[in-house]
Structure formats: C-alpha cells, structure tokens
Amino acid sequence: MKKVLLAVCLFITYIPALYAQDSAKAPKIPWDNIETNWQNGSDRRDSSIVHNKYVNPMVMIDLNYTHSFNHPNDNTVVGSTALARDNEMQLSQLSLGGEMFYENARAKVLLQLGTRSEVVPRNDLSPYRGQYKLADVYRYLSETYVGYHFNKWYGINVDAGLFMSYIGLNSYYQVENWEYQASYTSDNTPWFFNGIRIQIFPTKYLKIEPWIINGWQSYAMFNKRPGVGANITWNPTSSFKLLTNDYYGTDAGGLPHRQRFHSDNSLLVRYYNMPNETGISRMAFSLTGDLGFETGDGVNGFSNSATKGPAQYFLSSMIYNRTWFAKNKFAWTIGGGVMTNPGRYLVLLPTGEASPLPDPNNPTQTEGKYPFDTSPGTTFKAWDCSTNFDWMPNQSVLFRIEYVHRHANVPYFAGPGGVTSPDGYTTTPLPPDWRPDLVKSEDRIIVAFLFRL
Template sequence: MKQKLLLLICVFTAYTMSLRAQEADPTPKIPFEGIESNWQNGSDRRDSSVFNGKYFIPSIMVDVSYTHSFNNPNDHTVIGSTALARDNEVQLSHLSLGGDLTYNNARARIMLQFGTRSQVVPRNDLSPYRGQYKLADVYRYLSEAYIGYHFNKWYGINIDAGLFMSYVGLNSYYQVENWEYQASFTSDNTPWFFNGVRIQLFVSKYLKIEPWIINGWQSYGMFNKQPGAGFNITWNPSSRFKILTNDYFGTDTGGNSRRKRFHSDNSMLVRYLNKPQSNGISRMAFSLTGDLGFESGGGVHGFKDSDTKGPAQYFLSAMFYNRTWFHKNKFAWTIGGGIMTNPGRYLVLAPTGQASPLPNPNNPTIPEGKFPFDTNPGTSFSGWDCSTNFDWMPNQSLLFRVEYVHRHANVPYFAGQGGVTSPDGYSTTPLPPDWRPDLVKSEDRIIAALLFRL
C-alpha cells in the first residue's frame, strides 16, 4: 500500500508540474551557473566537453590501474574494495561508454560499463536472489541508464526513472572525478547506485532538493515489500563552498521486514586558495564527510544493546581530505583518511573467496561459502585508513596518479600472503581440511592509475 501511495504521489507531482510548465518562463534558467565545480571531490574536473551536439553528447571514460599489496597474497585478490579487484596486475578497472540525450524537454542518460568494477560492485547486491531472473547479470554492464523529463519551473525540475548514481559518501563512482583512488571506509561502504525514481528540484540558483523512491540500498531489486526512500539537499552558494546531505530509509535485510535502516551522509567542501595562473601553489581545498546510521527492529537495537530487543547495530564514520594544486593546476597532492565503526557489520564489504553463487539460507543478505565472513548481529568491525597521492594532469582529459594507502581493521579482514582462495591461489585446487583463508588486520599498498575522460 505504501509503495502504491508513493507512486501515485510521483505521478500526481509530474502531472501538476506539466500543467504549470505552460505558464513557466520559456527562457531556461541554469542552476549553479557561474559556479566553479571542477575542483570539487566527486565532480567533473573538466571545464567543458569536447563534444557538441543538439540531441546527443557522448561520454567516454577509461580507468586502468596497477596495485601492489605489501601483503603479497598468492591469489592476487583485493579484499574490502570496490575500486580494486586484483593485486600485482595491470587491470582495466572501468571502461564507460555512453552519453546524454535530449529532445525538447525529454532527457535520457546511458552509460555502459566494462572491466573489473562490473563484477566487483554488483557482487555486493544480493537482492537478485529473491525471485527469478538474474538481475545482477541484466544490469551488470550498466552504470547509469535512465529516462526523464525536464520542466522549466524555478531553475529546473527533472523527473528521472531508471538506474542512477547515488553519491552517498561524497565520492563519485567514476574515479576520474575523485581526489583519491582507494576510497575511505565511509565511501566504500555506502551505495554507488540506486534503481528507482528521483525528482530533482532546483528551487533556486544555488539550491537543489532531490527526493528518491528506490528499490533499496544499492540494490537492483527489493528485499521486502517496502521500497527505500531518501533525499539529497545540495547548497552551493559560491565557487568556494558547498554542503550537502544524503539521507535514506528502507528495509534491506532479506526476509526480515521488521528491520529498518536509516542512514545520513553529510559533506562540506571548502576551497580556501585559488590562484589559477600561479606557477607555485595554484589552488587548495578540503572535504569533510560524516556519516551516521543504524538498523533497528527484527533482532537488533540501533545504538544501544538490549537484552530483549537485541544488540546494537549502527554505522559511524568520517573522512577528511586536503588537496593542493600546483603549476596552474597541472599537478596536485592529496592527503587524508578516515575512520569507521560498524557493529553488526551490516555495511561491511564481505571478503571474497570460496563463496558459492548461492546466498546463505539463514541470511540471504550474505553469501554462502566454506568460510563466510561473520556478519551476524553482535559482531564488531571498526577500521581506519590514510592515503596520499600525487597527480599529473597534462590536460583536462588525462590524469596520471600514484597513491599510497594504509588500511587497518580491528579484526582479520584483508588478504594476507596465503590469500583467500586456496593454498596455491587457484579456485580449482581442492582444499585441505585444515586450510583457512589468510586474513590479516592491516594492509599497505601502492596504486598507479591512468584515468582518461572525453
């Protein structure tokens, strides 16, 4: 009933706005016009696209990386990352092809994706195990695919339906837009995409309000009967300052509709120096993000342990990055990191290795395997990370990055020298009775990446 009511509200809103659009100012107003956003973490760093088209503007992104873990896992598997998949190998992490289509006020965006991220990110969504058809395969090669309509009201109103980026956690899904390559725990454990409906309300030149009605928390399908709901509010009053909040509510535990999830993600970006023609330091900025969330009901009890309602199950995290540009913004140095605690581990990326393609029959939100990572209520997980990198940007389309990352957890989590697959690292090797995945509490790695956008 709630789902039908939400859909009726969306339809009524669209119909009302279509009637009022006839009376709107025919001259379109451009939101955030004149605001420089190419310095912001999670944003397009280009000044403009090289493509021009009345109906279609193409977009091409290529992300090739090499990463070396000092743990030297024998199976070359990276644990706890949505950006990386394999150690000590050159990988095509992400290839995006697509673009934006417009005809009068009709609009659409289609972005195909290939590479390791098309495997790494969908594996974290287990909603396709409910019902028939392999949704993870159907959507695997799409990062964005939606259609919508633009209304010339205020500074614009967009109503879109399909698969779109979530931007919970500040960082962009596309590495070419981020200040760092390996995201901090805050971003890596929050959604990269939503599947559903969004309404973008640009109520003033500098303010956007964006409600969502979606299937769930980074899920192609729905775990229960109730859809997820949320919103984004972005205020960007000048080229030096931006704040935003993303907030979500849903039921994302398979077969347990009594367990509710709430999450609030909040970020601030400040550019405190800007001398674009300087051959020395040409720009300086920082980003600060804080997340707060919890699950309650169905055997867990939010922020506090309860003898009758269950253990605490919540998410607290923060991350901070400072970026300094040099020589007319051709070079940049970024340093930062973050912390996270997640009792119950309900948002922790489960380590891969020795997992079958079927869910755990006792909990369809975690994969079945010979040695599954414990994500039961009452378990603990906390971690911290720090990183620094150096970028060379010879033009607005190409970026070379070298990055050093240290990550630490309070429990064995990252791949050690013995790997997580088998004694010799191959998935076809029979496992001895006494073999276990080699998980350790920390890792250090170096990442080299070549990022291209056109």
C-alpha cells in the same frame, strides 16, 4: 510510506500545469557561473569538447596497477570496490555512452566494462530473491535512465532508471575523485540506485532531490517495501558546497521489520585560489560524516537491549586536503577516515573467511564458501589513510601514484595465503583444514591511468 506515495501522486498530477506554465520560457541554468571542477567527486573539466545540442558523448577509461605489501598468492584485493587484482595491470572500468536531449526529453546510457562490472554487483545480494540473475543482467550498465525536464524555477528533472547515488561524497568514477582508494565512508555506502528520482532546483544554488528506489545499492527489493530518501545540495559560491543525503528502507533479506536509516553529510571548501600561479595555485578540503543504524528483527540501533537485541549502527567520517600546483597541472592529496559498524551490515564482504554459518533468518547472506560473519553483535572498527600525487597535463588525462594504509580490528584483508586456495587457483581442491588467510592491515601502492572525454 503512504504519505510519500501520496506526495509523488500529487506531484505527477501537477506536471501538466508545470508544462503549460513554463514550456515557452527560456530555461534557467542551475550552478551557472559556479566553479565546481575543483570539488571532490565532481567532473574536473571546464567543458566538454564533444557536447552539442542533442548529444553529450562520454568515454572514461580507468586503468590501474596496484601492489600489496601482503603479497597474496592469488592476487586478490579484498574490501575494495575500486580494485580487484594485485600486482597486475587491470582495466578497472571502461565507460561508453552519453547523455541525449530532444526538446525537454532526456536520457542517459553509460555502459561499464572491466573489473568493476564484477566487483560492484557482487555486493548486491537482492537478486537472490526471485529466479532471474539481475546481477548479470545489469552488471554492464552504470547509468541508464530516461526522463523529462520541466522549465520551472531553475529546472525540475524527473528520471526513472539506474543512476548514481553519491552517498559518501566520492564519485563512482575515479577520474572525478581526489583519491583512488576511497575511504570506508564512501566504499561502504551505495554507488548506485535503481528507481525514480526528482531533481528540483528552486533557486540557482539549491537542489532538492527525492528518491523512490528499490533499495540500498540494490537492483531488486530485499522485501516488499521500496526505499525512500533525498539529497539536498547547497552550492552558493565557487568556494563552498554543503550537502546531505538521507535514506530509509528495509534492506535485510527475509527480515521485513528490520528498518535502516542513514544520513550522509559533506562540506567542501576551497580556501585558496590563484589559478595562474606557477607555485601553489589552489587549495581545498572536503569533510564527510555519516550516521546510520538498523532496528527491528533482532537488532536495536545505537544501544544493546536484552529484549530487542544488540546494537547495530554505522558511524564514519573522512577528511581530505588537496593542494594544486603549476596552474593546476599537478596536485597532492592527503587524508583518511574511520569507521565503526557493529553487526557489519555495511561492511564489504571479503571473498571468504572461516566463520559460523550465515544467519538462517537471512536468506541473502550466502556470499562465499567461508562467509564473513555478519551476525548481530559482531564488531567492525577500521581506519585508513592515504596520500597521492597527480599529474594532469590536460583536462581529459590524469596520472596518479597513491600510497594507502588500511587497518581493521578483525582479520579482514587478504594475507600472503590469499583467499582462494593453497596455491591461489580456483581449480585447486581445498584441503579440509584450509581457510582463507585474512589479516588486520594492508599497505599498497596504486598507479592509475585515468582518461575522460
């Protein structure tokens, strides 16, 4: 940690020299002439019609209707950061804001309203440390940062604030993804970071992005040490992209000696591109693999130990193939993924389950009246598959219908009895023998209406 902080201090002292050397030079543009609008997790637009020299306004609307064949009586979706309610039209996200530029100064403010402002902060337990309800303070912000651009090489950006993580390949914004319900690799890894990032573009096709952040998708710090990590992205052609995200932190509340490591790696290949064809006009695939573990304070990474504790690790992968038709106006995607997570430290907490009391050594493990058991030695193995069809009449509108099947080795998804009460209402007193109805699998159909300007 001292070495990381020293490196940052040295970089900051180097900033005046960067400015003096390059402030008068014309900026170079990374990824210039590289097509990225086909990539999973990227903006599919060719350009913004409202962008100008000083402001790039942004409006995104994400509406969906999802039907679960489990028919939970309370209409609650479990184990998803994209969905919240079954059998109802819901506004998942309304994003308003934009990017701002003046000379080399830069900033971004993007508000978020809708069910995601409730669903995503719910999975951050760091605000239990301290008196202030940070989940309420930040929940209506998806990205807010201020920074400065240095005209060195192909650019260096230094930003501080709340920004996207993109660990797991998928974008936080559904309009940028090939599928609506993300596979476990993306849905169980961070959507946002709170801290400092430095984006370094030494060449036209390479980005190196160090982070010093409060923690793993956390508004606050779980202990006294910040998390550190980095993204490296190499995009040498319009048909190939390779990236890695790597992270280290101490993210178990009240367990300062428990260390977390995580590595996320993705490959994207466009293997067919005939954009003017009325038949198949484009084909591409994305492949992602994640590996991580926790060690210390009672857990032991990839192996069980009689003295150090049980294994606690994360392995997952996902693969998707997408085919575009009719000059890229329609698209069909198929894919899925697998996940295993002993200790369940990255599993999205369902709203409740009959289980033992939370670990008394972890003061943040208090979600729900019937908390999901995430004690060391517990198992969680799951897989999913999905397929969808998109209609994209223009670059700002997307209509999607998607079928999803998900399965876990333990009861996890909302069953017919729901996870709220016998009749599904939060106002109903709970009988002593009532427990949330969790089942091992679910099938659902999602209809999504997505807009971006």
